Amino acid sequence: MEVKESQLVEHSNPFESMMSRFDVAAKILGLDEDTYNMLKSPVKAVMVNVPVTMDNGRTQVFEGYRVIHNNYLGPSKGGIRYAMDVCLDEVKALAAWMTWKCAVVNIPFGGAKGGIKCDPRIMSKGELERLTRAYTSALSDVFGPEKDIPAPDMGTGQQEMAWLVDEFSKIKGYANAGVVTGKPLVLGGSRGRVEATGRGVMVTCRAALNKLRINPANATAAVQGFGNVGSISAKLLETQGIKIIAISDVSGAYYNKEGINVSEAIAYSQANRNSLDGYRNAEKITNEELLTLDVDVLVPAALQDQITKHNAHKIRAKLIVEGANGPTSANADDILNSKGIIVVPDILANAGGVTVSYFEWVQNRMGYFWTEERVNRRADRTMKEAFEQVYQASLKFNVNMRIAAYIVAIDKVASTRKLLGGY
Numbered sequence: 005m006e007v008k009e010s011q012l013v014e015h016s017n018p019f020e021s022m023m024s025r026f027d028v029a030a031k032i033l034g035l036d037e038d039t040y041n042m043l044k045s046p047v048k049a050v051m052v053n054v055p056v057t058m059d060n061g062r063t064q065v066f067e068g069y070r071v072i073h074n075n076y077l078g079p080s081k082g083g084i085r086y087a088m089d090v091c092l093d094e095v096k097a098l099a100a101w102m103t104w105k106c107a108v109v110n111i112p113f114g115g116a117k118g119g120i121k122c123d124p125r126i127m128s129k130g131e132l133e134r135l136t137r138a139y140t141s142a143l144s145d146v147f148g149p150e151k152d153i154p155a156p157d158m159g160t161g162q163q164e165m166a167w168l169v170d171e172f173s174k175i176k177g178y179a180n181a182g183v184v185t186g187k188p189l190v191l192g193g194s195r196g197r198v199e200a201t202g203r204g205v206m207v208t209c210r211a212a213l214n215k216l217r218i219n220p221a222n223a224t225a226a227v228q229g230f231g232n233v234g235s236i237s238a239k240l241l242e243t244q245g246i247k248i249i250a251i252s253d254v255s256g257a258y259y260n261k262e263g264i265n266v267s268e269a270i271a272y273s274q275a276n277r278n279s280l281d282g283y284r285n286a287e288k289i290t291n292e293e294l295l296t297l298d299v300d301v302l303v304p305a306a307l308q309d310q311i312t313k314h315n316a317h318k319i320r321a322k323l324i325v326e327g328a329n330g331p332t333s334a335n336a337d338d339i340l341n342s343k344g345i346i347v348v349p350d351i352l353a354n355a356g357g358v359t360v361s362y363f364e365w366v367q368n369r370m371g372y373f374w375t376e377e378r379v380n381r382r383a384d385r386t387m388k389e390a391f392e393q394v395y396q397a398s399l400k401f402n403v404n405m406r407i408a409a410y411i412v413a414i415d416k417v418a419s420t421r422k423l424l425g426g427y
């Protein structure tokens with residue numbers, strides 16, 4: 005089968021960026037053309053226009069998406085993003101990454117993602133509730149505990165998941181806790197889910213530092229993004245003895261070479277309407293400067309395409325652990341490789357969230373809830389095993405960790421497809 009090699013071109017389209025890595029892995033695996041075509045095409049892409057009554061009495065129509073990329077391994081799984089740059093190609097890429105992510109951590113889910121083009125920061129709580137309910141209602145035939153199970157992503161959290169479960173249960177006429185994960189504990193959420201993505205970042209970071217023979221107690225890190233993933237990654241890396249010398253959010257980046265006190269920064273942000281703006285115990289720098297600081301570990305945990313061919317040659321970190329989805333554009337991979345920088349890719353590094361989402365779904369099905377200690381122990385084991393499997397694949401195929409992760413994932417999904425047959 006003819007597939008393109010990764011090329012040093014700008015990938016502004018996230019789906020193409022995903023596909024360029026997929027192509028390299030598919031070629032190494034010798035994937036046949038029929039399977040290639042099945043795996044690259046999303047199973048379903050739904051677009052909805054949802055009218056919402058705003059606080060000023062006017063009706064605003066919001067564009068929403070849900071893409072189910074694949075469901076060979078099980079019901080599709082993936083978060084819902086509220087952001088202004090949500091578009092079909094972005095949601096398609098995020099959905100495909102979910103397929104590979106679930107396969108890498110060996111959980112019985114396919115991949116999906118949803119999104120609404122909106123700015124949650126300027127909407128009232130009432131507007132967000134009406135928007136979430138309208139979107140749920142429009143997709144009530146797509147979602148379902150055995151079909152497609154959403155969760156939080158950028159711009160959404162426990163509150164949106166609570167509205168979603170309530171609206172879905174009302175429409176179906178019975179309580180349906182398992183239709184969504186990342187719910188508040190009282191509604192059937194799992195202990196440990198809020199921290200799970202950051203915890204997975206910490207566990208895979210430790211595993212990679214171990215391979216690099218870097219003692220965490222002597223290591224420094226910079227973390228971009230201070231939402232769910234960024235703030236908790238920073239906090240948990242700090243508990244491992246790693247000195248966090250820079251953090252950031254949309255207001256800018258904050259640098260202190262003596263180390264940021266992460267708990268204090270979290271408390272500041274919470275008291276300041278979730279913003280680090282005005283944070284004093286550090287020097288203010290830009291988000292771009294944060295990325296090129298002289299640190300051992302860089303954790304991009306905010307947006308896509310932060311490390312590109314334009315700044316990859318300036319990156320000084322020895323290790324990048326991708327908390328965000330797609331923070332490195334495809335054209336930066338070769339530059340990072342040539343500099344010997346190890347990248348723990350998104351589909352491995354941030355898979356702790358969906359792993360604990362899986363545990364939440366299992367607990368909902370059992371109606372029996374685990375202790376936080378049990379959740380964390382099982383999640384840590386899953387993440388360590390996944391890291392080791394990807395690491396071994398990178399040695400076996402002589403490729404970087406990203407391509408190795410795609411190889412592991414595609415091989416699993418493709419061999420499941422063959423067993424299912426029926427075409």
Ligand SMILES: NC(=O)C1=CN([C@@H]2O[C@H](COP(=O)(O)OP(=O)(O)OC[C@H]3O[C@@H](n4cnc5c(N)ncnc54)[C@H](OP(=O)(O)O)[C@@H]3O)[C@@H](O)[C@H]2O)C=CC1
Nearest residue numbers: 157158159201229230231232233253254306328329354357
């Ligand atoms: N939540 C989860 O469980 C998972 C999330 N992810 C991925 O992690 C990433 C972050 O998600 P999550 O933490 O949930 O999202 P949140 O909405 O909780 O936080 C996003 C953070 O990114 C910051 N940010 C936004 N724009 C910029 C910018 N231009 N420069 C620097 N920082 C910026 C935000 O700042 P501000 O608050 O000031 O706007 C905020 O601190 C996304 O890529 C998401 O897909 C991956 C796996 C699971």
Ligand SMILES: O=C(O)CCC(=O)C(=O)O
Nearest residue numbers: 082083155157357358361
């Ligand atoms: O927890 C989940 O189901 C999915 C989280 C998510 O959207 C992601 O991993 O990107």
